[in-house]
Amino acid sequence: MKPKEKAKQLITRFSNVENRLTYIDTRGAKICALLCVDEIIVESTDFGDDIYCGQRLKYWQEVKEQITQM
Numbered sequence: 001m002k003p004k005e006k007a008k009q010l011i012t013r014f015s016n017v018e019n020r021l022t023y024i025d026t027r028g029a030k031i032c033a034l035l036c037v038d039e040i041i042v043e044s045t046d047f048g049d050d051i052y053c054g055q056r057l058k059y060w061q062e063v064k065e066q067i068t069q070m
Helices: 003-015 026-045 051-069
Strands: none
Touching: 003 026, 003 051, 026 051
């Protein structure tokens, strides 16, 4: 999945959280998605310089950039 598609998917998943006590609007969903991606980025940097981890880190940084642009 391309970073832009993943960004849209995360925002949509968080914005669809709704029950009697909670509603998350698009702005809140973007914040939640950014927090999620930030955690993944932190975890990715803890694994070292493995090529796969480097590619995943770049991917998630691009996802974060796409979320902030939406």
